[in-house]
Amino acid sequence: MSGEASATAQGAISAARLPAVDRVLAAPELAALKAEHGLTLLTDTVRAALDALRSQALAGTLAPEAAAMPTLAQDVATRLAARAAPRLRSVFNLTGTVLHTNLGRALLPDVAVQAVMRALTTPANLEFDLATGGRGDRDDLVNDLLCELTGAEAATVVNNNAAAVLLTLSALAAKKEVIVSRGELVEIGGAFRIPDIMARAGAKLREVGTTNRTHAKDYDEAVGPRTALLMKVHCSNYAVTGFTKSVGEAEVAAIAHARSLPLVVDLGSGTLVDLSRHGLPREATVRETVAAGADLVTFSGDKLLGGPQAGLIVGRKDLIAKIKKHPLKRALRVGKLTLAALEPVLRLYQSPERLAERLTTLRLFTRAQPQIRERAEALLPALQAALGASFVASVQPMFSQIGSGALPVDTLPSSGFVLRPAQAARAGRQLARLEAALRSLPRPVIGRTADQSLWLDLRCLEAHDEAEFIAQMPQLAEALAA
Numbered sequence: 001m002s003g004e005a006s007a008t009a010q011g012a013i014s015a016a017r018l019p020a021v022d023r024v025l026a027a028p029e030l031a032a033l034k035a036e037h038g039l040t041l042l043t044d045t046v047r048a049a050l051d052a053l054r055s056q057a058l059a060g061t062l063a064p065e066a067a068a069m070p071t072l073a074q075d076v077a078t079r080l081a082a083r084a085a086p087r088l089r090s091v092f093n094l095t096g097t098v099l100h101t102n103l104g105r106a107l108l109p110d111v112a113v114q115a116v117m118r119a120l121t122t123p124a125n126l127e128f129d130l131a132t133g134g135r136g137d138r139d140d141l142v143n144d145l146l147c148e149l150t151g152a153e154a155a156t157v158v159n160n161n162a163a164a165v166l167l168t169l170s171a172l173a174a175k176k177e178v179i180v181s182r183g184e185l186v187e188i189g190g191a192f193r194i195p196d197i198m199a200r201a202g203a204k205l206r207e208v209g210t211t212n213r214t215h216a217k218d219y220d221e222a223v224g225p226r227t228a229l230l231m232k233v234h235c236s237n238y239a240v241t242g243f244t245k246s247v248g249e250a251e252v253a254a255i256a257h258a259r260s261l262p263l264v265v266d267l268g269s270g271t272l273v274d275l276s277r278h279g280l281p282r283e284a285t286v287r288e289t290v291a292a293g294a295d296l297v298t299f300s301g302d303k304l305l306g307g308p309q310a311g312l313i314v315g316r317k318d319l320i321a322k323i324k325k326h327p328l329k330r331a332l333r334v335g336k337l338t339l340a341a342l343e344p345v346l347r348l349y350q351s352p353e354r355l356a357e358r359l360t361t362l363r364l365f366t367r368a369q370p371q372i373r374e375r376a377e378a379l380l381p382a383l384q385a386a387l388g389a390s391f392v393a394s395v396q397p398m399f400s401q402i403g404s405g406a407l408p409v410d411t412l413p414s415s416g417f418v419l420r421p422a423q424a425a426r427a428g429r430q431l432a433r434l435e436a437a438l439r440s441l442p443r444p445v446i447g448r449t450a451d452q453s454l455w456l457d458l459r460c461l462e463a464h465d466e467a468e469f470i471a472q473m474p475q476l477a478e479a480l481a482a
């Protein structure tokens, strides 16, 4: 390469003078890394480090110190640490959205965590009937509990509620029509749209009514020889207000049953308890929906229920049997970890009077604003000290959301920090810098921006997390100074 010599900076060294991989591996500086990570990973990383140096050497920019052992060893250590760092990391959810889909939705209570640990490390009777010694059905592990809690005859569990809807429609409505109100053709984030799911299931969507108003006669007139079922979908993530009319479950069920057709209700979140008992907005429970005449109800495991990601289908025994026989059920079934977590969560609902203290999500929903504000005020000085003079932090009232499309228009009075750039000039860039610094922490802190400020809602910072949050403040100060 003729350009190489002329491009070489004063004092730079050539690629030929780089040490061989074997020599680097034998260096005493790398002994500890070899013990920790093993020879395979170390060799691979040393190669990558030397490749980078070679590129610099060819560009004529390699300083002799960079190729010297202490620097090279440090580079290899940094690369190994980056490679070994987990990609799925624990964060602080201070967004104010309790069930944040991008941050993993519901947090499991301890009883569920213990059950998952046990199921992870010991064999279990997942599909083994301990009474007879014969083959069991994994759904039986939670079937009785789900029936007891919802008043349904039978239940089955799949990967998530999207899967529950897809499976139900595939099993009961393929090549037939499904009647749904135009006001309920919802899109849930992440590409779940009722019309698309319907098409995937091979069912024909028969829309009735209008966006804002659907009447009983709309359903009634739409029923024909090709109708497989009537369906109602919970308007999870939006509210239709103003000049509106929708037909309740009981009335649609009566129309369906008069023609011997089933009513399927996708409840979305699907709560098992009357939330107004806990000072939260009222939602129809799964039990009430079953009692109103729904033949099948589908709902999520990790929304209001507060359990693992799962899709639950409860309802008529004959319909559940049909669903369980469909080949998609095998493809969409849940693993043992999901069932291990789901069972103890459902059991908590058997003692509703103690639910708010034992079920993590409900405990977070019901934290009172004065209590959250008191914690915010206690933590404010440490945060302000870390922020230095560039940002002003204050404790302010704010509103949390339940999230995951559950109760979209209802908010929970909360408290937390509002961090405002001290100088109005280039506030946007300052905020971006602050957010990046918070994300760079060992346990990243995620907030939300509004009104040229960063808002950190403390609803989801529970007492047992505070020490870890505060321990990161020196690192925050460092990240902001960098």
Ligand SMILES: *Cc1c(COP(=O)(O)O)cnc(C)c1O
Pocket: 160, 161, 162, 163, 165, 186, 188, 192, 233, 234, 235, 236, 237, 266, 267, 268, 269, 299, 300, 301, 302, 310, 311, 404, 405
């Ligand atoms: C959330 C939701 C779904 C999807 O449930 P996942 O458990 O996220 O798959 C389907 N339908 C409605 C009405 C929902 O609110």
